[in-house]
Amino acid sequence: MSAVVSVEALGLRFDQRILWEDLSFELQPGEFLAVLGPNGTGKTSLIRILLGLLEPSAGRVLVNGGPPHEGRQHVGYVPQQRAFDRDLALRARDLVRLGLDGHRWGNGRLSSEERARIDRAIASVGASDYADAPIGRLSGGEQQRLRIAQALVADPALLLADEPLLSLDLAYQHTITGLLDERRRTAGTPVLFVTHDINPVLGLVDKVLYLAPGSWAIGAPDEVLTSETLTQLYGTDVDVLRVRGRVVVVGTPDDQHVHHVDHDH
Amino acid sequence: MFTDLLAQHFVHTALLAGAVVAVVSGAIGIFVVTRGASFAVHAISELGFTGAAGALVIGIDPVIGMIGGSLVVGLVLGVLSLRGRERDSAIGAVLAFGLGVGVLLLSLYHGYATEATNLLFGSIVGVSDRQLLELTIVALIVTAGLAAIYRPLLFSSVDPEVAAARGVPLRAMSIAIFLLLALTTAEAIQVVGVLLVLTLVITPAAAAQRLTARPGLALVLSIAIALAATEGGILLSLAQPWPTSFFISAISFAVYVAARVVKRT
Numbered sequence: 001m002s003a004v005v006s007v008e009a010l011g012l013r014f015d016q017r018i019l020w021e022d023l024s025f026e027l028q029p030g031e032f033l034a035v036l037g038p039n040g041t042g043k044t045s046l047i048r049i050l051l052g053l054l055e056p057s058a059g060r061v062l063v064n065g066g067p068p069h070e071g072r073q074h075v076g077y078v079p080q081q082r083a084f085d086r087d088l089a090l091r092a093r094d095l096v097r098l099g100l101d102g103h104r105w106g107n108g109r110l111s112s113e114e115r116a117r118i119d120r121a122i123a124s125v126g127a128s129d130y131a132d133a134p135i136g137r138l139s140g141g142e143q144q145r146l147r148i149a150q151a152l153v154a155d156p157a158l159l160l161a162d163e164p165l166l167s168l169d170l171a172y173q174h175t176i177t178g179l180l181d182e183r184r185r186t187a188g189t190p191v192l193f194v195t196h197d198i199n200p201v202l203g204l205v206d207k208v209l210y211l212a213p214g215s216w217a218i219g220a221p222d223e224v225l226t227s228e229t230l231t232q233l234y235g236t237d238v239d240v241l242r243v244r245g246r247v248v249v250v251g252t253p254d255d256q257h258v259h260h261v262d263h264d265h
Numbered sequence: 266m267f268t269d270l271l272a273q274h275f276v277h278t279a280l281l282a283g284a285v286v287a288v289v290s291g292a293i294g295i296f297v298v299t300r301g302a303s304f305a306v307h308a309i310s311e312l313g314f315t316g317a318a319g320a321l322v323i324g325i326d327p328v329i330g331m332i333g334g335s336l337v338v339g340l341v342l343g344v345l346s347l348r349g350r351e352r353d354s355a356i357g358a359v360l361a362f363g364l365g366v367g368v369l370l371l372s373l374y375h376g377y378a379t380e381a382t383n384l385l386f387g388s389i390v391g392v393s394d395r396q397l398l399e400l401t402i403v404a405l406i407v408t409a410g411l412a413a414i415y416r417p418l419l420f421s422s423v424d425p426e427v428a429a430a431r432g433v434p435l436r437a438m439s440i441a442i443f444l445l446l447a448l449t450t451a452e453a454i455q456v457v458g459v460l461l462v463l464t465l466v467i468t469p470a471a472a473a474q475r476l477t478a479r480p481g482l483a484l485v486l487s488i489a490i491a492l493a494a495t496e497g498g499i500l501l502s503l504a505q506p507w508p509t510s511f512f513i514s515a516i517s518f519a520v521y522v523a524a525r526v527v528k529r530t
């Protein structure tokens with residue numbers, strides 16, 4: 001099968017600051033790629049490039065075999081949870097619906113087929129009970145379930161998730177990663193998952209792309225998340241410990257990865 | 266006395282003009298409230314006043330100056346697409362200076378002071394047939410614009426991050442809504458005056474949001490409330506010779522308070 005995402009010799013710089021050079025990887029159907037690294041290494045920029053919202057400084061990107069902006073309608077995007085206004089006139093199902101036809105002109109009537117599709121997407125994330133509730137009155141975890149439904153309703157060929165677990169409790173983290181995992185297993189939709197903490201998805205990921213300041217590494221988690229690889233990436237002594245099945249990174253210069261230790265709250 | 270007045274042509278014109286303005290104000294208000302741009306309405310309206318005062322000084326139709334002033338501010342706000350606190354302080358700074366210029370222009374104007382009072386507090390009962398025609402044409406432009414971009418506008422207002430990922434041009438939406446808002450504001454000024462524009466553009470939409478979470482229904486309710494306030498206000502001011510703007514703002518506010526009290530359906 002051909003790659004859903006193909007990135008070749010990608011470079012990104014802002015003014016004089018080089019984020020990465022010569023970044024190449026492919027994402028095959030059904031693959032789960034975690035993008036890790038400290039803040040400011042261009043994790044979100046990578047997603048924006050794949051969505052065609054940001055031009056890379058160098059290199060070539062293909063999404064579904066074409067340039068990113070052409071493939072946008074076949075990409076599901078899950079952002080991090082953010083609060084909606086309590087009084088916002090928008091129901092859960094309206095949020096999901098926007099993922100289907102929100103980019104189209106006019107006000108548009110839904111066909112019965114589209115309506116059924118929205119219902120199915122909501123049911124698939126187990127949110128049918130609160131489908132008609134105002135979005136601003138739902139909990140963060142409930143909202144993130146609906147975000148998944150919103151991303152799935154257009155039947156995407158690729159899922160991009162940008163820190164979708166942030167500010168969710170552990171139970172909801174499991175739910176959300178489980179839903180993404182189910183989709184890639186049943187429909188073969190690859191998932192690119194940006195996170196600062198690998199542990200919630202450690203059992204799911206096929207590959208890890210680690211972005212460090214000025215360099216990067218990609219490979220299976222056991223290859224990338226080692227003291228040797230990260231020491232080389234950061235150019236300073238970094239220890240990767242395995243504690244009770246969890247990965248703990250100690251000694252990165254910016255100490256971003258303290259999060260790996262204390263994120264379990 | 267009251268029934269005699271109802272037979273008068275100027276009363277019919279006023280009621281029609283009020284209806285036209287109420288429909289566009291109520292409709293656009295939903296998007297303004299959703300985007301948290303209430304303060305921008307105030308700025309656009311006060312700069313509309315500056316434009317009108319400038320027009321009076323150079324001896325042209327103040328309505329032209331008002332639309333010009335509103336459009337300039339609307340365009341600037343739309344292009345800047347500022348968010349949050351930065352937008353608040355930028356608007357505050359521009360608004361204050363614009364109003365200062367308006368005061369200077371009024372002092373240079375040696376015509377009838379009622380012209381200025383009408384701008385500030387509205388003069389619905391003085392609307393001519395020609396003005397009614399102009400109001401209707403502008404209202405049709407605003408309505409057509411809103412209908413054409415309804416879905417992407419809603420998407421970019423409630424969920425900008427995902428809207429961008431799905432290909433909705435955020436900046437174009439921002440410019441479009443502020444230009445349509447500028448036209449609407451210039452309309453509303455002619456009914457309730459510069460200082461009371463918010464009573465038609467914000468209050469009905471805020472009340473409607475409290476009553477329903479359905480986006481389409483909220484839009485319809487907002488229009489209905491704006492209509493009830495405007496028409497009710499005009500009729501009451503015929504029975505009791507207090508300013509029309511007072512009655513309009515009183516009805517609109519009463520509905521808002523009631524909506525905050527009753528439970529949302």
